[in-house]
Amino acid sequence: MTEDPRTDAVSQQYDRWEYPPPVQDLEAWAANGHWDWFDPSWSHRIFWPDQEYRPDLDILIAGCGTSQAAACAFMNQGARVVAIDVSRSALNHEQYLKTKHGLDNLELHLLPIEEVSALGRDFDLIVCSGVLHHMADPLTGLRALGRCLRTDGVLAVMLYAKYGRIGVEILESVFHDMGLSRDEASVRLVKDAIAVLPPDHPASSYVRVARDLLSDGGLVDTFLHARQRSYTVAECLDLVGAAGLVFQGWFHKTPYYPHDLFPPGSTLPSVLSKLPDAKLWSVMERFQTTNATHYFLACRPERPMEQYAVDFSDPGALDYVPLMRTACRLSGDEIFLRGVQLKLNPAQLPFVQRVDSRRTIREICGSVAQLEGFSGRGDAQIQEFGHKLFEALWRLDFLAMALRTDSTD
Incomplete structure (x- = not known):
């Protein structure tokens, strides 16, 4: 039952x-x-x-x-x-x-x-x-x-x-074999074990960055859970x-x-x-x-x-509308997201500066083509460069892509 x-x-x-x-x-x-x-x-x-x-x-x-x-x-x-x-x-x-x-x-x-x-x-x-x-x-x-x-x-x-939790699962198995349960004494033992964890242990990198482990409830949820996979x-x-x-x-x-x-x-x-x-x-x-x-x-x-499909191999990808994702911002020549930053080179920066949640990739490329320093390049070359750049920033979670509809005009 x-x-x-x-x-x-x-x-x-x-x-x-x-x-x-x-x-x-x-x-x-x-x-x-x-x-x-x-x-x-x-x-x-x-x-x-x-x-x-x-x-x-x-x-x-x-x-x-x-x-x-x-x-x-x-x-x-x-x-x-x-x-x-x-x-x-x-x-x-x-x-x-x-x-x-x-x-x-x-x-x-x-x-x-x-x-x-x-x-x-x-x-x-x-x-x-x-x-x-x-x-x-x-x-x-x-x-x-x-x-x-x-x-x-x-x-x-x-x-x-x-794969990112292999170290956690190793420690889970350790605490299970030690007979720990979800009580105060077990939580204290988990804290003691983490404090002496060797720096090369598979769980060490996780323990260093996991904010969940700041609370006792987080420790129980991570290492002493009743059921997880x-x-x-x-x-x-x-x-x-x-x-x-x-x-x-x-x-x-x-x-x-x-x-x-x-x-x-x-x-x-x-x-x-x-x-x-x-x-x-x-x-x-x-x-x-x-x-x-x-x-x-x-x-x-x-x-x-x-x-809903965003597919940069589709010829229509130039009509996607790039927009910044949550907490993503451009400052100078660097784009930031959740403590991650990416420095843009002089060729990349003008494209990202034109991301306004309204213009398509095609329109951004057209605007960049008018700039001094880009006028010698053909439209196809600029579009290819912009296409690859925006795909890379989408894959890196800096940008989302809206599909062009009447409401985005």
Whole structure:
């Protein structure tokens, strides 16, 4: 007999060890520069490249935790936000935030993902971040979510990535064999072990940068979890397909492309460029093994691909409209994103300076062609250069691409 998700070890863990650490004030949270990656007020053009932001979305936060749903309702006050979770304490804090900020657009339910059909609703956007990999049967959960997704809707998912968590899984196995559980004494022992971790241990690089480990709840969630698994690229794609959905694309693309990884003269880029996307992504996650999370989007197979597909091999790619992604900014000749910066050379800079969320790549290239220093180059040469530059910045997550519609004219 399957254990009730409302009372199993996972729900008991989150009732005792709050995670993520609960936000106490959403106004202060937003004012201090925090955001949620899957918040449509920031990322709508990644979900729907062919549409402007719609304030009246129906949104489901599946596994809302302590604050995610309230933050979404706060940032999207014209939307109707429904939140489900199996942790009563998490929902209690969501209720606190709902009351504190007067979030009449937020609805809360103690409900497992497997039973989401009980809501009798369908949604434009379903966010399920860091939840499916804790379920007894992730496929059952994803199928249930897919059934309440609208035809043109988007399902935004985060799953643990296998290769970036190898060190974490090694330590998990160590703590399991030591007989640790989810109590205060075990948490103290985990802290002691991390403090003496050799610098060359596979978990050391993760421990150095993981802000989650600053809280006891984060330590329990990372190293002492009641149930979790991690996924390769191929397993993510298989999970989406088995759920009857279509893989829309990576929300964070950087880990899955080669960029400038290889030295000049290497033949590897040429070989990699001939691989189909799924194979390339799989190869690159094994080259670049630090990525610990897969952020991706899925949709229903009935949704027309031309509404969401961004494909730089398409001749129509010059009609894409580049726009800066959340927290991305250009300062001088450098472009910044989440502590990452890229210095642009004099040939690249004029193209990025003309990104205004309105002009197409073709129009930007035409404007650059009028500049002194570019007039000697033909239109085709400038367009080829701009095409490659914008594809590279899109793959590096500095830019998103809007599909040209009447609303972007």
